[in-house]
Amino acid sequence: MxxxxxxxxxxxxxxxxxxxxxxxxxxxxxxxxxxxxxxxxxxxxxxxxxxxxxxxxxxxxxxxxxxxxxxxxxxxxxxxxxxxAPEDVWTIFRTLADERRKREVDPTLSMLRDALLHHPDNEPDRHAQGRMRAMYELIELSTSWFNDLQQLDERTLRQLMKMGAAAQKLLLMKDKLTEPIGRKSKEDAK
Missing domain, CATH: 1.10.10.10 (Winged helix-like DNA-binding domain superfamily/Winged helix DNA-binding domain)
Structure with a gap:
């Protein structure tokens, strides 16, 4: 061929x-x-x-x-x-992302969980554990967000991806709408 x-x-x-x-x-x-x-x-x-x-x-x-x-x-x-190969590129994307999570992210989260169970008795280890906690929280938040994205149907996921930076504007609008009356936002105070 x-x-x-x-x-x-x-x-x-x-x-x-x-x-x-x-x-x-x-x-x-x-x-x-x-x-x-x-x-x-x-x-x-x-x-x-x-x-x-x-x-x-x-x-x-x-x-x-x-x-x-x-x-x-x-x-x-x-x-x-x-x-x-699967015909649907979205299926391929989801499969690749899921496999990468299993192979790369999950083992790191597991190692960090174990490290956070220790009770450090010196300053260098307390500092290191604090850095590991920050990394764990970021990866855990990202993983949770990714899991939520994996549950979305293709149409919704496509719309979300096309929004790009517009999603940030929506969040800012939401914050303004939910802000207590009489309390100025940071931007209004400027």
Missing amino acids: NLTPLVQSFVLHFGEMGSRWGINRTVGQIYALLYVSARPLNADEIAESLGFSRSNVSMGMKELESWRLVRLLHLPGDRREYFA
């Missing part, structure tokens, strides 16, 4: 970016090929298209399956396994 120049450019770019995202180049290229493919591909087709060995493709597929970024399919009358 020959790749068009457009597909080849996309696949090569994803391979380069993969190493920056914590996956190897081969896995990035395999995923990019599956993502843009009009139909599910089997391992032999992937290997031939990308010039990889069959064993490299198998290892890459195992990694992508562990990230829940590909699904295994069987086609009628064919004993080979076929693979496809």
